[in-house]
Ligand SMILES: O=C[C@H](O)[C@@H](O)CC(=O)C(=O)O
């Protein structure tokens with residue numbers, strides 16, 4: 121497992137393009153028949169992917185965790201951006217369709233991933249954070265009927281924002297947050313832009329009490345998102361391609377504009393779970 125250290129805004133402003141990418145950008149995700157994990161010292165988030173194609177994949181505690189099993193002292197959020205698949209947790213099988221999510225609570229031991237169709241594999245995007253309590257494991261769906269282990273995302277957690285005139289018309293779909301799916305610290309969701317809208321998270325913000333990771337997808341091969349980060353008066357950009365992720369420290373803005381509309385998954389960990397605890401930056405104040 122790749123381990124990344126925390127970084128200071130005082131250093132970041134001197135970074136070259138190469139250094140910036142080395143520090144914050146996560147590439148080569150969703151490799152067929154591989155589990156890919158990156159451990160960041162920033163709030164100790166683990167960002168990764170499991171892409172079972174021909175094989176069943178198992179989530180194991182890599183030696184860096186010094187744990188008996190992956191979720192011994194962690195919780196895990198999953199969103200599938202690929203074809204239909206299954207996650208088996210301690211013998212119980214969950215059917216995880218395209219854009220379904222899961223919250224998997226601390227203490228779950230045996231976790232395996234499979235796909236229905238090797239030609240159209242499931243692409244399980246993973247965010248994991250340290251945990252101190254057990255919250256129920258649930259399958260999360262955008263639509264449908266709730267049941268004991270299935271949570272349907274509430275209308276109030278599907279939030280339409282922005283406008284075509286401002287090129288930022290988009291819908292935030294909140295999968296994991298208090299009142300919807302309980303967790304120790306992890307919050308996770310998906311934002312999709314409407315055709316013609318290219319700006320996400322604009323006006324932009326920071327949140328000093330949480331860090332955040334974005335993973336962009338639904339971009340063509342030659343498409344890109346110019347992801348902006350850094351302190352609000354010391355911004356830099358990272359050119360991001362389809363299905364790449366980026367680590368945003370608490371002191372950093374995180375927003376982007378794409379070569380077309382796209383979707384992204386956001387995951388936050390840290391001090392609080394108050395989604396609205398954001399410090400907005402006025403457009404006129406950005407440098
Ligand atoms: O802190 C919250 C996160 O940055 C995202 O939810 C923002 C987002 O999806 C958007 O405005 O498009």
Ligand SMILES: [Zn+2]
Nearest residue numbers: 325327332374
């Ligand atoms: Zn944010």
